[in-house]
Amino acid sequence: MVKEIHIPNGVRANNVDMEYFESNPKPANLDAHSTLARTFIEHHAEQNRRVALVTSGGTTVPLENQTVRFIDNFSAGTRGATSAEYFLESGTNCFLDYMMFNDAGTVVINTKYQHQMGDVLAKYTKARKENALLLLPFTTVNEYLWYLRELAMLMQPLGPKSLFYLAAAVSDFFVPAERMVEHKIQSSEEFHVRQPNGTTGQPPAAHMEGKQLLIDLDPVPKFLKLLVDRWAPQSMIISFKLETDPSILAEKARSALKKYSHHLVIGNLLNTRKWEVVFVSADGGEKWLRVPAGRRTKSVSGLLPDTPSTEESREPAVEIESWIVPEIEKLQTEWIGHGEQR
Ligand code: PMT
Structure with a gap:
């Protein structure tokens, strides 16, 4: 039977949304991509299928409107891309x-x-x-946030059959549009100019003082809270927590879960993210997934002439996402079974 679905037109705003989304420009491709996403979601909703939104890769923070320089958040995009493959059973x-x-x-x-x-x-x-696959590209943190909100709204009619798997590395700091300079910031003192900065006359977020580039970033509002409470209240939401200090990883994951009240935080460390992750769930449970070492591979130095070829490194025997994704699928099946709202 074809289920009747209704996808809301546009996005319902609230005060917190308004502040950010009114003062930071909508990406040029948002409407076109929203139409593609709507068609995709409707197609799968009609078939009563689950839809997963997998975010992947870094988010940049441009320092200039005509962007020459930007700050990036590290992510090779492997977690998201590989997970998407396993979601597609490929x-x-x-x-x-x-x-x-x-x-x-x-x-x-x-x-x-x-x-x-x-x-x-x-x-x-x-x-x-x-x-079964729709790819929507984003580069900046602003694009990421606009897309996340738009897609969450479009996915609302899927209820618990929608899954958010937030593997992208989201910047915590940004240059708001009203404090962004238009042109390339000049490093040589003879070309220093205080560029006009938007319409508000606020000081630019990045400018030269003498030989120094000074950057003063605003915090990016915590959108996970809005996603959980307003944009996707019935969806299953999995976030990732990236740290470099092992002693605080689990605690930070627990704290995120407490703050946002979503389903699961998957904690990982920058250096071991392909080998181990920790699942921290709402019931306080903590579960580590650790993949064994696989075949030995020669390091780059071993491939160069005149360098010792004794340096060998190990790769994980399996892609850790091949373990993560089935766990998530099980959790979502339970979530759908409960048919509850958070
Ligand atoms: O791509 P790879 O190289 O394979 O690496 C994968 C990964 C390490 C990037 C990935 O596994 C990962 O950990 N992604 C999350 C990185 C991240 O943004 O972590 P965080 O600790 O800065 O943020 C935690 C969560 O808060 C994120 O889910 C983010 O969506 C959310 N957040 C962040 C900033 C912000 N302003 N609002 C948010 O809601």
């Missing part, structure tokens, strides 16, 4: 593992991996054909 290794140069210097698929690569290609083609 488990695979890195594409680059399958490739090599032939004698003519052309990149070809290593014959050893023809079969696996064919498998990946078939699964990818199937996902595209079945309209």
Whole structure:
């Protein structure tokens, strides 16, 4: 039976939204991408399917409107991309593992991996054909926030069948539009000018003083709170917590869960994120997933002539996302079973 669904037009605003979204510009592609997303979500809602929003990659903070310089938040995008593959049940290794140069210097698929690569290609083609995958690019933290709000609203009719898997690295600080200079900040003193900064006459967030570049960033409002409470109240929401100090990881994850009251925080450390993650859940539970070491690989130095080839490193035996995603799927099945609101 085709379920009747209604996706709200546009986005309902509230005061906290208004402040940020009124003063920071809407991305140029938002409406076009919103239309694509609406069609995608309606298609899957009609089939009574689950839809996961997987955010992935870093978010930049431009220092100039015509952007030459920006601050970035680290993320290679692997967590999100690999997880999306497992959500699509297309488990695979890195594409680059399958490739090599032939004698003519052309990149070809290593014959050893023809079969696996064919498998990946078939699964990818199937996902595209079945309209199971929609890719929406973002670069800046502003674009990320506008997209997150828009997509959350569009996904509301899916209720507990919608999942937010927030693997992107979201900047905590930004340059608000009203304090962003238009042109490239000049480093040489003879070209220093106090550029006009938006319409409010506020001091620019980034400017030169003598030889120093001074940057004064505003905090990005904590959008996870809005997502949980207003934009996606019935959805399953999983956030990631990135730290570098192991002694505070679990505590920070617990604190995020307490603050935002969502389903699960997955904690990871920058240096070990491919090897281990900790699931911290609302009932206070703490569970580590640790993948074993796999085959030995030569380090880069070992590949260079005249350098010792003894340095070897280990890679994880499996992609940790192949363990994370089935756990999330189980949790969501329970969430759908309860059919509750937070
Ligand atoms: O891409 P890879 O190289 O594979 O790396 C994956 C990863 C390490 C980036 C990923 O696993 C990860 O940890 N992503 C979350 C990074 C992050 O933003 O962590 P955080 O501790 O700064 O923020 C925690 C949460 O707060 C995030 O879910 C974020 O959505 C949310 N947040 C952050 C800032 C903000 N202003 N509002 C928010 O709601």
